[in-house]
Amino acid sequence: MTIWLPDADETLIARVAVGFATGAATPVADMRWFRDTERRDIQADLPGWPEGPSFTVRSKSERRLRKGARFGGGVLLVATLGVLESLAGSGSTGNAATLGTPEEPENEVEDFPVLWAAPNTTARTLPWQLDPARRPKEQRTHLVVTDRRVLVLGLRDNKDDPLDEVLWETARSNVVVAARKEFCRYDTDFTITFKDGSWCRLAGWNSNCRDDATRSLETPLPLMTPDDLTPGQQQAVQKLLEGKRPGGTLLLYRRPSRNVYVTYQLDDRVDPAYGVGSEAFKLMDPDGENARFHKGDI
Missing domain, CATH: 2.30.29 (PH-domain like)
Structure with missing residues (x-):
């Protein structure tokens, strides 16, 4: 290995x-x-x-047939061709609702x-x-x-x-x-x-x-050191690491919301399906309390 x-x-x-x-x-x-x-x-x-x-790339007719096959019936296919033709122009035929714009x-x-x-x-x-x-x-x-x-x-x-x-x-x-x-x-x-x-x-x-x-891969890399944390955040991190195997990597991310995202990973614990995941993680506010997630925090 x-x-x-x-x-x-x-x-x-x-x-x-x-x-x-x-x-x-x-x-x-x-x-x-x-x-x-x-x-x-x-x-x-x-x-x-x-x-x-x-x-x-599929032609418009191929897109209609692909969608029709999913419905499983020629009658329904004929009934929906008009709608599908209008969607085909935007290329979102069949999955506009799930994929969005x-x-x-x-x-x-x-x-x-x-x-x-x-x-x-x-x-x-x-x-x-x-x-x-x-x-x-x-x-x-x-x-x-x-x-x-x-x-x-x-x-x-x-x-x-x-x-x-x-x-x-x-x-x-x-x-x-x-x-x-x-x-x-x-x-x-x-x-x-x-x-x-x-x-x-x-x-x-x-x-x-x-x-x-x-x-x-954010630039600049938004990592903090433990000295950058407030006393409340330092206590929260100490509690998060209790009982965890030593020798791992502690990462502290400063987020745009002013929250801090904390992860602790063991670099030698590799899962082929995923990679290296977090042994522990926490999103905390300036006082070290659990924070409500904002876009960009994770």
């Missing part, structure tokens, strides 16, 4: 299971593309990538790029193992964020023998922004944009993976 650990002078902030995202709107559902800045398909040009599936129709409905990269840019160096359609079923990929680096690890889907392998890394300073995406299934999607303008769209194993990843 080989578990990746940060260097002695480095702090592990997050480790979560991720992969390239998957389209949710009907025209691009269950599909993804790899594009250059002219919207050309570049997957055949990515060095070392094995061959993968080729997708085509796309933030970027050109990238979420009309097309679904998960890699957007001009030649010789950072996103083109991302490992093919992030692609669920190429990655072996017995393998997982984890995104690791430290105070210095961002990495992608490959590992076996086996709690007793993870066998970490570093597939890719870049300096943390190469990341400009990580943004959560609202137009997706299960609140899992987010994008990472690099200094050269290239970006990728990833999906966490669940919404907590996405939230841990994007919070850890």
Whole structure:
């Protein structure tokens, strides 16, 4: 068993299971593309990538049939064609109610790029193992964020023998922004944009993976030290850690609401399905009391 650990002078902030995202709107559902800045398909040009599936955006007639099949009846299909035709223009056929309004129709409905990269840019160096359609079923990929680096690890889907392998890394300073995406299934999607303008769209194993990843990639990193806490907050943290195994990492996040989000993680306790989760966590107000959640706290 080989578990990746940060260097002695480095702090592990997050480790979560991720992969390239998957389209949710009907025209691009269950599909993804790899594009250059002219919207050309570049997957055949990515060095070392094995061959993968080729997708085509669904036509309006295919969208109607896909929706009609779900209803399970031709009569109902005919009755709904008029409504579906009007929805098809926006690309939200069949799931407008659950997905809401796309933030970027050109990238979420009309097309679904998960890699957007001009030649010789950072996103083109991302490992093919992030692609669920190429990655072996017995393998997982984890995104690791430290105070210095961002990495992608490959590992076996086996709690007793993870066998970490570093597939890719870049300096943390190469990341400009990580943004959560609202137009997706299960609140899992987010994008990472690099200094050269290239970006990728990833999906966490669940919404907590996405939230841990994007919070850890905020710039500037909003970490506090125990000395930054009020006496009430210091007491709350001390109580939170009672009975917990020593040697873990305590992370204190200053949030825009003035609340403080506290997590305690054991860096060597890796779950292939998730990554490294919190052994304990708390959202506290300036007095150290449990705080009411505001958008952006987590």
